[in-house]
Amino acid sequence: MGIDSAQMFGIVINVAILLVFFRFLTQLAMVSPYNPVVLSTVKATKIVDIFGRIFPTLAKGRVNTAALVLIIILYLLKMFGVMYLSGHMITSPVHLLILTFVSMIQDLIRFCRILIFATIILSWVVMFTQSRSPYIEVIQELAEPLLAPFRRLLPNTGMIDLSPILAFLALMIAERLMDEVARTLLIGF
Incomplete structure (x- = not known):
């Protein structure tokens, strides 16, 4: 384990967090769903749709609680993983x-x-x-x-x-x- 593995893990999970967060924000800001950037983000974050079967959207479809829950889970994994891999408990x-x-x-x-x-x-x-x-x-x-x-x-x-x-x-x-x-x-x- 060590600092290098902790940094690599942090980078990978930060990319996942950024994608899911970007999807959450585009829906919150009501960015056009037909924009190619939004379409590619939705394709890259299909797991949000799976969580969407459990967690509803609020505020007339603007607040995607599934994406929010997934962000929290990813952050928990990030904090625990980085601390564990760097030797801190x-x-x-x-x-x-x-x-x-x-x-x-x-x-x-x-x-x-x-x-x-x-x-x-x-x-x-x-x-x-x-x-x-x-x-x-x-x-x-x-x-x-x-x-x-x-x-x-x-x-x-x-x-x-x-x-x-x-x-x-x-x-x-x-x-x-x-x-x-x-x-x-x-x-x-």
Whole structure:
């Protein structure tokens, strides 16, 4: 066992988590199911459909609880597997659950920051090239629910959209808070 096997396991399970999470977000943000990126993600995550027989969708089909349960299971496997393969053992199941949920929230915040940053860059790409690809459309549609509340708070400034900056700052504050929570929880165990 060792660090190399723990890193390899972490990479493989992170890819699975990212695919299932991407499927969850595309359904939550109501991205067009006919987009080629969404279609390929749905094909790659057929296991969500199997879980879907057990767990219903909520909010008029927007919240896929099967994908959410699968993400939690994958995170639990990730936390346990990485710790086991790197030689660290969990002291209690409660500790494992808390670490899993804190890690999930931290990863969600990081993903949202990357998504907002990608939206900013791609808006410039679209403006200069005057072309749109399915990838760009998916990223912009995924970021829209994150940016919409901040657009309502800010006054209309015409061509300049300041909502990504405000959203980015809010996510940085949330990330700092979660880091403090994680640090406090790790000291407590």
